[in-house]
Amino acid sequence: MPSGTYAPDLAGRHVVIPGGSGGVGEGAVRAYLTAGADVVVPTRSQERADEFRRLLGGAATGRLHLVVHDYTTFAGAEELAATMEDRLGSIDDVVAPIGGWWAGKRLWEISESDWQDAFVRLATTHMAVARAALPRMKADGAYSLIVGASASTPVLGSGLVSMEQAALLMMQQVLATELAGQKRVFALVLGPVRTRTADGSGADWITADQVGSVAVAASASTISGREVRLGNQAELVQALALLNDTEPRPVGPVVAVSTLDPKQGRRDDLLALLAELAPQIRAEAGCIRYSVHSPRGHDDGPLLVIQMFASAEAFTAHSSAIAAQVPRLSALLETPPAPPAVFGPVPSDGNAAKESLSA
Ligand SMILES: NC(=O)c1ccc[n+]([C@@H]2O[C@H](COP(=O)([O-])OP(=O)(O)OC[C@H]3O[C@@H](n4cnc5c(N)ncnc54)[C@H](OP(=O)(O)O)[C@@H]3O)[C@@H](O)[C@H]2O)c1
Incomplete structure (x- = not known):
């Protein structure tokens, strides 16, 4: 037992x-x-x-x-x-x-x-x-x-x-x-x-x-x-x-993907807030990528935010650092922001330059 x-x-x-x-x-x-x-x-x-x-x-x-x-x-x-x-x-x-x-x-x-x-x-x-x-x-x-x-x-x-x-x-x-x-x-x-x-x-x-x-x-x-x-x-x-984290812990970079659905008429405000936060996020230790994407041909569609951090720990530190901004973000969204989906790289054909977003 x-x-x-x-x-x-x-x-x-x-x-x-x-x-x-x-x-x-x-x-x-x-x-x-x-x-x-x-x-x-x-x-x-x-x-x-x-x-x-x-x-x-x-x-x-x-x-x-x-x-x-x-x-x-x-x-x-x-x-x-x-x-x-x-x-x-x-x-x-x-x-x-x-x-x-x-x-x-x-x-x-x-x-x-x-x-x-x-x-x-x-x-x-x-x-x-x-x-x-x-x-x-x-x-x-x-x-x-x-x-x-x-x-x-x-x-x-x-x-x-x-x-x-x-x-x-x-x-x-x-x-x-x-x-x-x-x-x-x-x-x-x-x-x-x-x-x-x-x-x-x-x-x-x-x-x-x-x-x-x-x-x-x-x-x-x-x-x-x-x-x-x-x-x-x-x-x-x-x-x-x-x-207790006795299971093997994945190492290496993490990619976090979030979809943000702006409230009617607030998309520009949302883009402005994301742009305002960008320099601060990019300056964080461990931030490799912070990019905002819009669906091609849909100027009123949801936004896709892709972030890449050097490690799970760096991404956790980022989540704490950005916590104070969540109410501002939520005010511009149809639904409260869900936790981002977090991914790690999966080796494929050994082509390091092409299989990693950070290469
Ligand atoms: N025991 C089990 O096998 C078991 C199994 C599954 C789930 N649970 C869950 O675990 C929780 C605690 O269960 P327990 O067996 O420890 O219960 P318990 O011995 O009756 O203790 C519950 C505590 O809750 C406090 N409390 C505050 N408001 C209450 C209220 N309106 N009515 C009753 N108690 C109130 C009481 O503290 P004060 O009087 O000191 O303020 C009491 O000491 C429950 O939610 C229960 O559903 C228990």
């Missing part, structure tokens, strides 16, 4: 884990503390805070900041994020294992209070935390939404859980698209998890500590935000290999 205890050094990072007092959250709290991070766990009651501190025992070092705070509203989450930024200086990573299980009724049998408890309150809390934290995070941090596999498989009598989890899964996709590669949002999609309240011994379940190790690996990696499936031990091994 894989240990799943890879713990990179996250000393100096500030992580907030709303829902950290829960069964799955506990594993994330332990993993980030082990990795050296400062961990803020907001909880809605003093009893829960005391109980959680007792439970952690010696693991509750001075880097654990347990705060009694209601983070379930937009205002409450905003206050939490602002206070954390004031007191600790930054919010670097977020893990959101918010909310537990609900069962017992088919969808047409639920009451309005079931709907509020199992769907509205939880979805609102996730939204509140994301909108407060994401604008404050930097490009190297990771926002990990904890989602159950019930997001894509209906569970008899627990339909509200499936619906709410499906909304979270879509939230990850929307955020990843809207952030256009500038910040990293993950959805860790869990099967059943062994926690302090669910034994599951003998089954192929992953443990809460292993969920934590995956969240830590996501924070420590430079990999773009994505859905990571953690349904069993085999998926855990794959996830850690991907996030």
Whole structure:
């Protein structure tokens, strides 16, 4: 069985884990503390805070900041994020294992209070935390939404859980698209998890500590935000290999291709903005090519931007450098800019001069 205890050094990072007092959250709290991070766990009651501190025992070092705070509203989450930024200086990573299980009724049998408890309150809390934290995070941090596999498989009598989890899964996709590669949002999609309240011994379940190790690996990696499936031990091994970058890393130049569809009447403004940014991009370390193309014979068509950088690292640095310009770009586009498709060269006939764009 894989240990799943890879713990990179996250000393100096500030992580907030709303829902950290829960069964799955506990594993994330332990993993980030082990990795050296400062961990803020907001909880809605003093009893829960005391109980959680007792439970952690010696693991509750001075880097654990347990705060009694209601983070379930937009205002409450905003206050939490602002206070954390004031007191600790930054919010670097977020893990959101918010909310537990609900069962017992088919969808047409639920009451309005079931709907509020199992769907509205939880979805609102996730939204509140994301909108407060994401604008404050930097490009190297990771926002990990904890989602159950019930997001894509209906569970008899627990339909509200499936619906709410499906909304979270879509939230990850929307955020990843809207952030256009500038910040990293993950959805860790869990099967059943062994926690302090669910034994599951003998089954192929992953443990809460292993969920934590995956969240830590996501924070420590430079990999773009994505859905990571953690349904069993085999998926855990794959996830850690991907996030810990133990798979061979492609070397050499990368080519990034983006299609930009201008809003009606804004094509000239878009061309002007791309021209304005060109000198800055071309001056970046590792930039080999930055070119803008228009379809021949279609003066109103989409624009194709082709960029070439000396390495994946140079392209990641470029993505961070250009992040501040994304709102200006988005304002001129029909749809928010999608992350560019990124390609590496494939050797063909050995003709180095002709098979590489950089030759
Ligand atoms: N356990 C599993 O096997 C499993 C499997 C797949 C997916 N998941 C997902 O993982 C997440 C966490 O599950 P868990 O088993 O750790 O749950 P849990 O033990 O019940 O903990 C959930 C935590 O969420 C916080 N919370 C905030 N608003 C809440 C609300 N309206 N209702 C309930 N809790 C609220 C609570 O923290 P405070 O009271 O301290 O604020 C609580 O400690 C859930 O989204 C769940 O769907 C769990």
